[in-house]
Amino acid sequence: MRGIAFIGAGRMASAMVAGLLRDAVYPADEIACTCGEDPTGPELAQRTGITYEPSVQALIERAETIVLACKPQQFAALDPALAEYSKGRLIVSILAGTPLARLAVKFPYARNIVRAMPNTPGQIGQGVTGYASRDPLTSEDDALANRILGSLGLVVALSEDKLDAVTAVSGSGPAYVFEFTAALREAAEQAGLPPDVADILAKETVVGSALLMRESGTDPVELRKAVTSPGGTTQAALESLEADGFRAIVDRAVLAATRRSVELAKA
Numbered sequence: 552m553r554g555i556a557f558i559g560a561g562r563m564a565s566a567m568v569a570g571l572l573r574d575a576v577y578p579a580d581e582i583a584c585t586c587g588e589d590p591t592g593p594e595l596a597q598r599t600g601i602t603y604e605p606s607v608q609a610l611i612e613r614a615e616t617i618v619l620a621c622k623p624q625q626f627a628a629l630d631p632a633l634a635e636y637s638k639g640r641l642i643v644s645i646l647a648g649t650p651l652a653r654l655a656v657k658f659p660y661a662r663n664i665v666r667a668m669p670n671t672p673g674q675i676g677q678g679v680t681g682y683a684s685r686d687p688l689t690s691e692d693d694a695l696a697n698r699i700l701g702s703l704g705l706v707v708a709l710s711e712d713k714l715d716a717v718t719a720v721s722g723s724g725p726a727y728v729f730e731f732t733a734a735l736r737e738a739a740e741q742a743g744l745p746p747d748v749a750d751i752l753a754k755e756t757v758v759g760s761a762l763l764m765r766e767s768g769t770d771p772v773e774l775r776k777a778v779t780s781p782g783g784t785t786q787a788a789l790e791s792l793e794a795d796g797f798r799a800i801v802d803r804a805v806l807a808a809t810r811r812s813v814e815l816a817k818a
Contacts, residue, residue, distance in 0.1 A: 554581035556614035559621030560591040566674040570702025585610045611636040619644040648815035651685045668717045673703030681707045681717035719808035732757045
C-alpha cells in the first residue's frame with residue numbers, strides 16, 4: 552500500500568499535486584484523484600499524469616494517505632463504507648470548518664487524522680498552512696504530513712483550538728491584503744494617477760513590501776519605522792490611519808472571522 556489519493560480535484564488539490572510532483576515527494580504513478588460530477592478529476596489527471604479513479608473505494612484501497620479536498624457538502628455525502636475502506640490510512644483534511652471530531656466519525660479506523668487550514672497563495676506554492684492532529688503523530692506521519700502540506704508552502708503545527716484563529720488570520724488574510732490593495736489603487740486614482748499606473752503602483756508596492764519583509768527577516772514595525780521620516784509624508788499618512796483606528800479595525804475583522812469559524816465548525 553503506497554501513494555496518496557485525493558478526494559476532490561479542485562484548485563487546492565491541483566496545487567498540492569503540482570507541489571508534490573515538483574518536490575518529488577511522490578511520482579505521478581503514486582498519486583490518484585477522484586471528484587464529484589464535474590470534470591476536475593480527469594482534467595487534473597490529464598494535465599499532470601496522475602491517475603483518475605472514478606471509484607472512491609478503489610482509490611482509497613491502494614493509497615496509504617487520503618487527502619480530503621472536496622467541498623464540505625460533498626464530504627457529508629461520502630459513502631459510509633469509507634470507514635472500513637480507510638482503515639489504517641492517514642487522513643489529511645483541508646476542508647474548511649470541519650473539526651477533527653466530525654472527521655473521526657467518518658473515518659473511525661484511520662491510523663490518524665490531520666486537519667489543516669491552507670490559504671490561497673498555496674496555489675503558487677507561497678502559502679502557509681496550520682495543522683492539528685486527532686492523536687499525537689508518529690515521527691514518520693508528522694514528517695509525511697509536513698511533506699504533503701509543505702507542497703503549498705510553509706507549515707505550522709498547532710493544537711486544534713487555535714485553528715479558528717489560523718482561519719481568521721492566514722486563511723482569510725489574503726482577502727484583507729487584496730482589499731487593502733484595491734483601496735490603495737482607488738486612493739491612487741483619487742490622488743490623480745491614471746488607472747493603469749495606480750494599478751501597477753498599488754500591486755507592486757504590496758508585493759515588493761511583502762517580499763522585503765520576508766527576505767529581510769526584519770520585524771514589520773521596524774520596517775515601518777525605516778520608511779517613516781519625522782514630519783514627512785509617511786508620518787502624515789500613518790497618523791491618519793491611527794486616527795481612524797486602523798489597528799482596531801483589523802482586530803475587529805480578525806475576531807469576527809474567528810467567531811464565524813467557530814460557528815461554522817459547530818453547524
